[in-house]
Amino acid sequence: QVQLVESGGGLVQAGGSLRLSCAASGGTYTSYTMGWFRQAPGNLREVVAVIRWSRNTAYYADSVKGRFTISRDNAKNTVYLQMNSLKSDDTAVYYCAARGDSGSYYPIRPYEYDYWGQGTQVTVSS
Numbered sequence: 001q002v003q004l005v006e007s008g009g010g011l012v013q014a015g016g017s018l019r020l021s022c023a024a025s026g027g028t029y030t031s032y033t034m035g036w037f038r039q040a041p042g043n044l045r046e047v048v049a050v051i052r053w054s055r056n057t058a059y060y061a062d063s064v065k066g067r068f069t070i071s072r073d074n075a076k077n078t079v080y081l082q083m084n085s086l087k088s089d090d091t092a093v094y095y096c097a098a099r100g101d102s103g104s105y106y107p108i109r110p111y112e113y114d115y116w117g118q119g120t121q122v123t124v125s126s
Contacts, residue, residue: 002027002115004096009120012086016124020081022096022117033102034079035113036070038092038122045095047108049081052101059106063089088126093119 008020020036033052039045049070050059058070067086072079079096097113107113 002032002098004098004115004117006094006096006117006120009094009122011123011125014087014124014126016086017082017084018086018122020083020094020096020120020122022079022081024077024079024098027098027115031101032098033100033107034070034072035097035099035107036079036081037095037097037110038090039095039119040092043092045110047110048094050106050108051079052103052106059108061108083122086122086124088124090122091124092122094122095119 003025005023006020008018012018031053035050036048037045038048048061048064049068051070051072067084069082096117098115099113
């Protein structure tokens, strides 16, 4: 069983930056594929970024490419989401998710993940 705890959300002005953290405990963390998702009111939960256990490779949603960076520190059992040039459209609750190693595949659908954090609110004011 893997437990995930997100932190780092908050209120920021458009154009600003935030870094989200997701601390994992339990399980064999280093072999997990980790993802960041977000959900705005009235919208479905959508993928933001995914990083596989071989952390040099990542997937990004088109809406965040060039602005967001996902990374992981296996020594700290933590995955990060650096968010730059934030826009009002980025306002949402951000969730961290984990699943077993996905090999060469990037899982981008919520149902493909087994473990979820409680979420952290990100609000971007225009």
